[in-house]
Amino acid sequence: MVFQTIRKQNPLIHCITNYVVANFQANGLLAIGASPVMADDSHEVEEMVAIASGLLINIGTLNERMKESxxxxxxxANALGIPVFLDPVAAGATTYRKQTVQQLLENIKFAAIRCNIGELAAIANVEWQQKGVDSGSGSISLEVEAQKVAQLYNCIVIVTGEEDFITDGKHQQWVTGGTSLMTEVTGTGCLLSAICCASYAAGNKPFDQLIETLSLYKKVAEQAASSTQYIGDFQIAVLNELHRLSKEGDE
Incomplete structure (x- = not known):
């Protein structure tokens, strides 16, 4: 199982992320045996990423200082062959965010993009009404646009929601399961991006590893929901289940 592999390898995952979710991401990575580091100052990010197994770029609380980093x-990371993941949080909510995502995509080779359907629409330039950091509403052919983006940027695209979709531009798969409670805790998608970054670095079949990760994360959500109906407890239960799976496997 990929979570157990991550625990054995203990990869350093460099997260340039948003301050709303940094603690949850760090604890989630620790729960599966990865080593998180949240370094985002321009004076040290190049040195830090050079010793990392993967880099996550999350634009949730975007600013100019962070964009430079x-x-x-x-x-x-590109120069050193270290995989880079993009989480384009609320990419279509403002012109600044959309332009920044385009700038990142033009200047950095991403191994994968993990987004919701509204963020996919922004990247694909499909008309969509983004509602803050939520996915919002509109009309989009998810499979077609995700494949186009994957082919355009030569990367894996993961679109998460009630069902998750993953494609590398040639192959594709839907992943079902989970619980709506995940939408009531901030940072569950951001944590998934960080875990996917660790999973990508854990072997030589990244597409298959990411499919397994999406499936396991759905199971984590289901198991956490079965143990509590309270949101605060649910967040803790997610971390507990990630920890259990990485140690005991999917029993």
Whole structure:
């Protein structure tokens, strides 16, 4: 199982992320045996990413200082062959966010993009009404647009929601399961992006590893929901279940 592999390898995952979710991401990575580091100052990101197994760029609380660091770290990771993941949080909510995502995509080679349907629409330039960091509403052919984006940027695209969709531009798969409680805790999607980054670095079949990760994360949600109906407890239960799976496997 990929979570057990991550625990054995203990990869360092460099997260340039948003301050709303940094703690949850760090604890989630620790729960599966990865080593998180949340370094986002331009004076150190190139040096930090050089010793990492993967880089996550999350634009949730975007600002100019952080954008500079994202570009520096991403280019350095590319030069060293370190996989880079993009979480384009609320990419279509403002012009600044949309332009920044385009700038990142133009300057950095991403191994994968993990987004919701509204963020996919923004990247694909499909008309959509983004509602803050939520997916919003509109009309989009998810499979077609995700494949186009994957082919355009030569990367894996993961679109998460009630059902998850993953494609590398040639192959594709839907992943079902989970619980709506995941939408009531902030950062569950952001944590998934960080875990996917660790999973990508855990072997030589990244597409298959990411499919397994999406499936396991759905099971984590279901198991956590079966143990509590309270949101605060649910967040803790997610971390507990990630920890259990990485140690005991999917029993």
């Amino acid at each position: 994202m570009l520096l770290a991403g280019k350095k």
